Amino acid sequence: MGNGPVVRRRKLGEELRTLRHSSGLTSQQAASLLGWHQSKVSRIETGASGVSPADVGRLLDAYAVDDPELRTLLSALAGSADGRDTGWWHAYRGVIPPQYRDFIALEAQAETARTLETSVVPGLLQTADYARSVTESALDGIPGAHLDALVEVRLARQSVLRCDAPLRLTAVLDEAVLRREVGGRRVMRAQLDHLVAMTELPHVQIQLVPFSAGGYVGLTGPFVIFSFPTTSALDVVVLDHLTRSHYLERKEDLEAYGSAFRTMRGRALSPERSRDLITAIRREARP
Template identity: 80%
Template structure:
């Protein structure tokens, strides 16, 4: 990854588990993610990242808030590196309907998603409300896979106070299988772009 270890400059600010996550993300070849409540960090605009960070860390001093937003935007370098991280994301429709940061921030975020979704190494699929209850409604997860096959995939589950890293074969198989099911239930990438555009229009 280009500039591996850039996050060391933010050492005092980033909790160790977040550093571990960034380190995995920067080394991974592919990431598969389900998000049920917010736009994944790699796809967030600065305005959205700021609103999400402010909401989740109430009362944070402005300087620290700025730095955390910088970290989030710096992480997105993996999508521009050579070779780039291949990202497959399944987002619940609720993610795009929830007005984070107000209408203007949200409109900018929806348009950014449309652009990023058209990158060759990004696959974005939406789970529309019409799908009903689906597997994976248990909460968000990320599966990282690495360039060398000897490196096991890692599943990361995000909890409010900590992250859980799973590397057992059974867990990996369960989450990989859940992700395939989610992709099968989700709209195609093309229809997902149509839904993003429709939600953008609804918000006018």
Template identity: 70%
Template sequence: MGGTRHGPAVRRRKLGEELRGLRLRAGLTSRDAARLVGWHQSKVSRIETGRSGVTHADVVRLLDAYGVGDRRLRTVLEALAGAADGGGTGWWRAYRDVIPPQYRDFISLEAEACAARTLETSVIPGLVQTPDYARAVTRAALEGLPEATVDALVEVRMARQEVLRGAVPLRLDAVLDEAVLRRQVGGARVMGAQLRTLAEVAELPHVRLQVLPFTMGGYVGLSGSFVIFSFPNISDLDVVVLDHMTRSLYLERSEDLEAYGAAFRTMQAHALTPEESLVLIAGIAAGA
């Protein structure tokens, strides 16, 4: 399984940091580690800095060399190797000339996750956008793009939605600011269709949608949208993604995950129930 790896950079960096820490705790230099596993020192350095991917077999060799016997730790790091190694093999590779590496990282995490909790304060979540709404959002957010590029980005958005329709679909918990429902993205016709689609998706058994009404006033998540991805069996792989104008920020520290998880639970507790939210959505759609 040689060759260059194109997996999620966030996974490579985390794995590299963990492996470097284990090497240091074992009292080894990078030259020592390379000699023990039969590699060039530069390979160890590239892995530890996240500049190079690493296979499952490579991680096992390093953990053995460092004398790591903790089964849970080994399981987590081996799972990280799989996540960092697999990000380049998905359908999104066909769009690598259109979507930047960080977006590919996001899509890969989304595809691997078993659940996502998302707060949206400005737009409908990408996983439930209609093509017309996605096109309007893309044109507004990225002015001046050639029409062919816009088309490709909309195709990517639609392809991402397959995670909600698979044999084992992604569990989606979404909390939306009421402003998301009332902002006329693309005009009344586009918005009306989008709200009706949103209501249909909200009826799926693996989707829970709640709205934070204007009457609530300020709330803990008002400063910005975020997504929390959770992964099967191992909570250590969970990650918070914050979207900014020019980049995405990935948070993986346990204290960050706890803080954002608690904030999301608070917002769910104060939001309208799923049933009340559907009533509100239907009312706004009727007037769109």
């Protein structure tokens, strides 16, 4: 699958293998039904090679899978038949690296996202000015046109929160995220106002870990857990580093990060008290 990270290719293969087992077919029998060589089925299932949405559909027909949600999800994960991105982010191929496009594709396909941020406001909750300041600081010396394009991408990503079936986002933020004056006081005031407004959305929950909570699991680095409709077998943890993103797919990793996130939510303020703290910090940021 040329348009997705290796983790998606492996996840897709694992899910197809599980469905084949459930159907009672061997890989040889599945290949014979489709007129393929058995090695093609094996390469797809191990993630060694990609698979087009059309071939995913043929496999699901062979396995008598008629769940429309599952069929749609697996076809989307497969990508387009010619191996190229077809999402809006395809227009920015010359601006954003493949790993960032992979991340955006996962975000667009996910049903829920659970994120921890210890330094900056999550991208889905950033204002344009805040996004510009963060990007400019992270990529020192970036040309203006490139900076403009990256900010456009950041804001376009936020469409997942405004569509008919929006992403359900739960964000746990360290209090330091709100205290750091990214872009200066004016930019930060507008960003805090925006966070308060985002708490009004029923599919967005923001919880703050106050300084008074002391140390806590997750303090050493941010992460995102993407979960997908129909099957948890496709869930993935993404760790962001300066030059690349790292994808964790093992069941043990998913359980560990899921448990850590639940623990952090328990240490954090409730959504209501978090909103009060955001409002209080906003008042302190008066000119």
